[in-house]
Amino acid sequence: MADLTSKIAIVTGAGQGIGKAIAIRLAQAGADVVVAELLEERIAETVDAIEKLGRKAIGVQADVRDNAQVVAMVNAAVENFGRVDILVNNAGTDIVRDLxxxxxxxxxxxxDVNLKGTFYCCRAAVPEIVKAGGGAIVNIASAAGYISYPGGTAYAAAKAGVMALTRSLAGEVGKQNIRVNAIAPGPIDTPLARSVFAEMAKRDDPAIFSSGPIRRMGRPEEIANTVAFLASEESSYITGDTISVSGGTYMH
Ligand SMILES: NC(=O)c1ccc[n+]([C@@H]2O[C@H](COP(=O)([O-])OP(=O)(O)OC[C@H]3O[C@@H](n4cnc5c(N)ncnc54)[C@H](O)[C@@H]3O)[C@@H](O)[C@H]2O)c1
Structure with missing residues (x-):
């Protein structure tokens, strides 16, 4: 089991869906968590769930597209918890529209949300993770970064960019004892996925996301388990990689 006892984690977009599940899973593994989220009203539920587990959590309203807000988010982590060990770049958005x-x-x-936000958060957090003696960054990419689906060009480009950023940054910070990995989820049952798939269903395109061998949508907790693994010492020899958690929707 991934052990994150006394680690400090920042999770962006942690107010619902996959990010909420990640924040709770990291707390279950022993971490205290900065619950960063664009929408203030989504923060309290995640913070409460973490506190019920006996861990500490602070909520920070932060738009990952705004560098000043991202810097304030990292500063809040250091002011409240003394350091940063883990950064999870989860905040994302997807609009289905032909190019x-x-x-x-x-x-x-x-x-900006998917790729530039990941850049801003890494840039602000890396110096703090270095001060902590090293740690882990986990970026949430998407199977969309590998495959073709109509209406997905900008999202696919952003998520493929996240995978490339992950590889390059891993090379830069490995010597400072920081591992950087990404996860490429397939269809995961969240509010975002429900609206995206409803949009796709209006089109004539094949339902590519229901074609995996595990014939169901994934659960946010199934992504969160992989994040806990990648954030912990259990994955100590994995860096620069993107792990597919897609029910076989995408296979390397
Ligand atoms: N659900 C899926 O099928 C699926 C598949 C592949 C990848 N992903 C990725 O997983 C991540 C989470 O997706 P989800 O399905 O949980 O989405 P969601 O929309 O259900 O939740 C995303 C959360 O991020 C927040 N957010 C959005 N923009 C933000 C910003 N600029 N700054 C800070 N927070 C912001 C939202 O308010 C929301 O609470 C995203 O990066 C998404 O691209 C999801």
Whole structure:
């Protein structure tokens, strides 16, 4: 079992869906958690769930697209808990739209939340993880970064970018005892997935996400278990990699 006793973790987009499950799972493994989230009203439930486990949690309203808010998020972790050991870049968003119809704003929001936000959070947190003597970064990418599906160009480009950032950053910070990995989830049952799949269902395209050998959607906890593994010493020789947790929707 992954042991994160006395570790300090930051999880972005932790107010619902996969991020909420990750924050709770890391607390179950013994971590205290910074619950970072764009929407203030989503924070309390995750914080309460962690406190019920006997761990500490603070909520921080932070938009990962805003560097000043990201820096304040990392500062809040250090002020409240003294250091940062683990960063989970989970905040993400997805708009299903064919490229020819995609507006500049729709392109930008998908690149900015998924990719630039990951950059901002890594840039702010890495110096603190170095001060802590090392640690782990886990980025939530997507199977969409590997496959083709109509209406997915910006999201796919952003998530493939997250995988590339993961590899390059792992090379930069390995000597400082920081491992950097990503997870490529397949279809996971969350509010985001429900709206994306409803949008896809309106189209004539094949239901690519229901084609995996494990013939169901994944559960947020199934991503969270993999994050706990990648954040812990159990994965001490894994870095720069992207692990598929997709029910076989995508196979290498
Ligand atoms: N659900 C899936 O099928 C699936 C598949 C592959 C990858 N993913 C990825 O997993 C991650 C979580 O997805 P989910 O399905 O739980 O989504 P979700 O929409 O259910 O939850 C995402 C959370 O992130 C928050 N968020 C959005 N923009 C933010 C921002 N700019 N700053 C901070 N927080 C922000 C939202 O408010 C929300 O609470 C995302 O990166 C998503 O791309 C999801």
């Amino acid at each position: 020819v119809d995609l507006s500049d704003e729709e392109w930008d929001i998908q690149i």
